Amino acid sequence: MLLGLFNDWIVIVLMMIGLYTVIAHGNLIKKLVGLTIFQTSVFIFYISMAKVSGGTAPILADDITKYSNPLPHVLILTAIVVGIATTALGLALVVRIKEAYNTIEEEEIQQQDNQIQTMLTQQTPSKEDNNTGEQS
């Protein structure tokens, strides 16, 4: 019973490690690595669902009657390649963020954004004042 669920628990532990990394870490690359771990845990979940005890790899041969389930293999096979393509897109965004803000720590980015925001809000009322002054 316990051994039968062992794989699922490992999957959950990995998934939670990934989730924790995404939530708690500020570094954007670290977040992406966490996302990758999360992704892999889902892959492992699917593949271990497909396993039939006593079965072999799903390649037809004459003297074998019991195969593992091929469908999850297909889904995960494509998901891995799509996963690396989307991760690359994320990394590209990180590179652009680094160029724009010169940092990849989430908090520093937020600070810079806030600074710009406060500068803008300080500027706009003074402009309005000027306008009303001209009108009057």
Added chain:
Amino acid sequence: MVAIAIIRMKDLFAIVMLSGIYGLLSACFFVAMDAVDVAFTEAAVGAGISTLLMLVVITMTGRHENKTRHKPLSALFVVIITGGLLIYGTFDIPLFGSADAPIHHHVSPRYINDSAAEIGVPNIVTSVLASYRAFDTFGEVVVIFTAGIGVLALLAVVRRPEDESEIDSINDSMHEQHLIIRIVAKILIPFILLFALYVQFHGDFGPGGGFQAGVIFAAAIILYTMLFGLSTARKVINQPFIQLIAALGVLLYGCVGIASLLNGGNFFDYNVLASTPIGGQHLGILLIEWGVGCTVASVMILIFFNFGGRREMQQQKTTQHKAMQTKAKQDSQIQEFL
């Protein structure tokens, strides 16, 4: 274990290396779970391409992480609650390896029992991927292609011809030291490319297919680029050609579907492509795997080229900046002297 080490570490370089090891370990796990095709892909992607991509990115962004974390306790709380709920959910999941789980009783018996007669390809994974679920796979290829376009849009650098010589000099100084690695790689790369082609054509009979072949091929080219510099690699394979191949792969895949429509079948119904249904299936799967392989390989190479190009541009900027600074210093010194 490796995953825990990954989140504890501060040094991003070590993290990237560990995530490579993690990819390799999960590939071994997939072999143990009978998923040989998946293991192929994971070994090439997880241990190869993603590690290299992350390495390139951390050379651009710096390798150290700040100590600050956002509310680690509340994050831990959320994670533990979610994990607990999920573990509670596992008690309703059928046990590992049991043959009477619901997943093995829907469409899978049809794939396992009838695919030999219907498709005539020994590798069931290939026949499901390229024939039964061809429409699904088409969508995935388009997603990969779109991601490639996205990276291109974000990172593409317009290069002026007069910059070339300067970049070359940077490259030469950087790559001259690694003589042994370069010679070993020169010996290995042809075999990697040959192996990729074998995987491409042998996908019907053994583990393999377009996705695996594409990533292995791309890994070989990326290895070459890492060792011999981007401009050398660009001379061997020019980028517009790769972009063309990526688009052509998707086009080939779609055309096979259209061709089967024109011949009177459904979209991606290969039975009508040749005189016998089995022959038609073989032809359709072969063409589709080619389309997938071309697109995947060229999108991966394209992504890497663009990251590399961006990095070179940044390096060039910093060297120019430094040169200007030293020149300004010298000027001021000269003026003081005068």
